[in-house]
Amino acid sequence: MPKYxxxxxxxxxxxxxxxxxxxxxxxxxxxxxxxxDLVKDYIKEKYEKxxxxxxxxxxxxxxxVSGLVVFARTSKALERMNEIFxxxxxxxxxxxxxxxxxxxxxxxxxxxxxxDENRNVVTAYDYPAPNAQKAELTYRVLGEINRHFxxxxxxxxxxxxQIRVQLAQMxxxxxxxxxxxxxxxxxxxxxxxxxxxxxxxxxxxKEPVLCRAALPNDPFWEExxxxxxxEIGPEHLAFxxx
Numbered sequence: 001m002p003k004y005x006x007x008x009x010x011x012x013x014x015x016x017x018x019x020x021x022x023x024x025x026x027x028x029x030x031x032x033x034x035x036x037d038l039v040k041d042y043i044k045e046k047y048e049k050x051x052x053x054x055x056x057x058x059x060x061x062x063x064x065v066s067g068l069v070v071f072a073r074t075s076k077a078l079e080r081m082n083e084i085f086x087x088x089x090x091x092x093x094x095x096x097x098x099x100x101x102x103x104x105x106x107x108x109x110x111x112x113x114x115x116d117e118n119r120n121v122v123t124a125y126d127y128p129a130p131n132a133q134k135a136e137l138t139y140r141v142l143g144e145i146n147r148h149f150x151x152x153x154x155x156x157x158x159x160x161x162q163i164r165v166q167l168a169q170m171x172x173x174x175x176x177x178x179x180x181x182x183x184x185x186x187x188x189x190x191x192x193x194x195x196x197x198x199x200x201x202x203x204x205x206k207e208p209v210l211c212r213a214a215l216p217n218d219p220f221w222e223e224x225x226x227x228x229x230x231e232i233g234p235e236h237l238a239f240x241x242x
Contacts, residue, residue, distance in 0.1 A: 004038050005069075008211045013077040013204045014070060015039060015055075018213040021066040021190035026057055039071055059085055062161065064176070067094070067195025067213045080203030085158065091199040094153040094163055095142075095215070097192035097224070098172040099182075101149055106140035109166045113159050121179065122161040124169040135159040137166055143227035148175060150224045152196075163193060192221070 005017040017039060019025070024034040040053040056078030058070040072078035084090055111124040112132035125132055136156040143150050149172075153163050161180070167173060168180035174193050176186030186192070199210045215221040 005035060006214075007042070008068065008213060009209065011073075011205075013073055013202070014081070014209075015043070015073060016068060016070050016198070016209075016211050019061065019066055019069050019195075021064055021216055022188065024063050025060040025069055035069060036071070043073070056081075058082065059158065061195050062164070062193075064190040065193045065195065066190070066216045068198050068211055069195070070198065077203050084200055084203060088156065088158075089200060091197070092155055092158075092195070093197035094155070095194045095196045095224070096139075096151045096153050096163060096167060097148050097175045097220075098151060098167060099148055099175060100172045101144075102139065102141055102151065102170065102172050106138070108136065108138045109170060111135045111166050111169055113162065113165060115160050122159075122165045124165045126169075133157075133159050135162045135166060137163060139167075143224070145223050145227070150227055164191070188218075194221070 003020065004023050005019050007015065008018050009016040017035070019035055024030070024032055026036055027034045036055060036057055040055050043049065043055065044053050054073065054075065056072040056075065058072055058078065058081040061067060061069060070081065072081050111126060112128050113122050113124055113135045114129055114132045115122045128134070134157065137153055138156070139151045139153045141149055142152050151167070155162055164174055164177055164180045168177070173181035174191050176182055176191040177193070178185050194215060195213060197210070197212045199208065201207070202209050215225065
């Protein structure tokens with residue numbers, strides 16, 4: 001199981017894991033074993049639970065994306081975490097690698113997104129198109145290595161494929177993301193988008209929770225580690241795991 005995920009934070013209410021790229025969060029038509037079931041098996045084995053394990057999916061990240069995923073271990077925690085995400089009382093930070101230099105060093109992007117459910121593709125518009133959902137994010141350029149640029153992205157809304165399609169709309173598709181304009185796929189079929197950091201107030205303990213996910217074990221990602229600008233004082237966090 002460590003091949004598919006690593007546990008970042010765990011208590012009686014929540015479990016937060018660092019998902020490997022290529023792993024589904026929830027089941028789909030492929031029939032592949034999803035992260036939800038893998039984490040259930042982990043809990044069942046670790047705590048020797050004889051019956052069914054309750055685990056609620058708080059949010060999802062796309063299959064080719066790596067990084068932090070939050071699950072709730074009780075229905076009460078699930079209800080409260082859903083409310084935290086609905087109210088946007090959570091800070092989410094992603095790292096994205098793009099080949100083209102962004103037009104600005106930092107900016108806010110606003111788009112209106114329409115998802116084609118049959119094709120699982122999202123189209124971005126720069127005006128309120130019919131049936132579209134407003135999507136907002138901010139980004140800043142952290143650095144450049146080997147003619148690629150590392151972006152720190154903070155989504156304000158949580159729309160399907162939001163970061164992928166908004167960066168592509170800006171002219172900067174994510175490396176390997178052929179669905180949204182990357183010229184070629186990565187060798188493993190995944191994309192260079194990583195859910196790096198989460199910060200929120202614990203739904204039961206009311207303590208600050210800050211988690212950071214290590215980058216995938218990939219030589220390309222490792223080149224960007226030196227560009228990490230985060231300096232987090234101990235007074236600002238309850239939990240920090242590399």
